[in-house]
Amino acid sequence: MIVSVTMNPSVDISYPLSTLVLDDINRCDKVRKTAGGKGLNVTRVIHQMEAEVISTGLLGGVLGEFIRENLSSEGIKHDFSNIQGDTRNCIAILHDNYQQTEILEAGPTISTEELTSFEETFLTLATSSDVATLSGSLPKGVSKDYYSRLLSLLSNTDIKVILDTSGESLKSALESPVKPYAIKPNSDELQALLGEEVSTDYTNLSDILSHSLFDGVPLIMVSLGKDGAFAKFDESFYRVEIPSIPVKNPVGSGDSTVAGLAIGLSKRKSIEDVLKYAMTLGMLNAMEDTTGCVDKTKFDDLFNQVNVYKL
Numbered sequence: 520m521i522v523s524v525t526m527n528p529s530v531d532i533s534y535p536l537s538t539l540v541l542d543d544i545n546r547c548d549k550v551r552k553t554a555g556g557k558g559l560n561v562t563r564v565i566h567q568m569e570a571e572v573i574s575t576g577l578l579g580g581v582l583g584e585f586i587r588e589n590l591s592s593e594g595i596k597h598d599f600s601n602i603q604g605d606t607r608n609c610i611a612i613l614h615d616n617y618q619q620t621e622i623l624e625a626g627p628t629i630s631t632e633e634l635t636s637f638e639e640t641f642l643t644l645a646t647s648s649d650v651a652t653l654s655g656s657l658p659k660g661v662s663k664d665y666y667s668r669l670l671s672l673l674s675n676t677d678i679k680v681i682l683d684t685s686g687e688s689l690k691s692a693l694e695s696p697v698k699p700y701a702i703k704p705n706s707d708e709l710q711a712l713l714g715e716e717v718s719t720d721y722t723n724l725s726d727i728l729s730h731s732l733f734d735g736v737p738l739i740m741v742s743l744g745k746d747g748a749f750a751k752f753d754e755s756f757y758r759v760e761i762p763s764i765p766v767k768n769p770v771g772s773g774d775s776t777v778a779g780l781a782i783g784l785s786k787r788k789s790i791e792d793v794l795k796y797a798m799t800l801g802m803l804n805a806m807e808d809t810t811g812c813v814d815k816t817k818f819d820d821l822f823n824q825v826n827v828y829k830l
């Protein structure tokens with residue numbers, strides 16, 4: 520089983536408007552509300568691929584209930600810890616020829632007791648899983664090195680942890696004594712992590728991934744949008760080439776890529792196939808309108824068009 524963690528979920532609201540008028544009333548008759556957050560995208564894609572997954576993290580208030588009901592109605596297993604605060608809304612106004620104006624609530628502040636209670640749930644779920652995914656930002660009240668804490672809780676287990684976060688929380692996890700099994704930065708996240716401009720040519724990426732910051736992390740997959748990916752596994756480097764596809768909405772493709780890594784690792788596939796699973800699901804998400812959504816029937820055809828080259 521795969522356990523997927525979302526520490527800072529949200530109910531994502533999208534308001535499509537032909538024009539956004541400031542300082543006036545805007546009426547919208549096509550509102551869409553979905554369970555959001557990177558980890559929930561990961562969960563949904565794993566479930567759509569019919570692999571076994573359970574979703575956990577922190578939820579509170581009526582929006583927390585909305586997310587629970589949403590997951591249940593899709594047949595997705597979940598076991599979130601309750602918090603006193605209210606799960607947040609994130610609003611995207613889609614207007615004036617593909618402009619997107621977003622309002623992101625900071626969300627609830629988490630207490631120490633709430634974290635302790637979550638850790639019990641997490642540990643119970645993790646001990647019956649072979650892969651854990653930790654995705655996204657951390658809520659207020661949770662220190663930036665919290666993912667290191669979760670990694671340390673699993674230090675005596677064989678669970679492979681895939682960490683998909685950015686900035687300080689990624690850096691502190693890479694510097695912690697217990698390392699994640701895999702990370703999946705995109706080129707912007709890699710750049711922010713290293714504090715320098717990153718050229719995505721393969722020689723440069725090989726040099727960068729050999730940086731001591733990544734020591735002890737067996738699998739690093741740098742996703743490169745339409746250009747596929749570049750990966751390091753143990754001491755070897757891999758270039759992953761993808762076909763050209765009809766893109767509808769690439770938002771959430773990184774989360775879908777993480778879902779592919781998790782499924783591939785959980786099925787104990789070869790490294791080449793793990794990378795192919797990841798890229799195929801990244802592409803399948805980009806081919807759909809809905810974020811964190813894939814069409815399983817297209818998987819085999821696309822999988823066979825992904826090429827992995829060991830350098």
Ligand code: ADP
Binds near residue numbers: 742761772
């Ligand atoms: P993130 O969403 O984290 O920024 P990427 O944009 O690199 O991640 O996308 C992850 C993966 O999704 C890519 O490596 C690729 O497989 C697929 N993908 C994303 N955008 C495109 C695109 N425009 N064309 C083809 N594949 C895409």
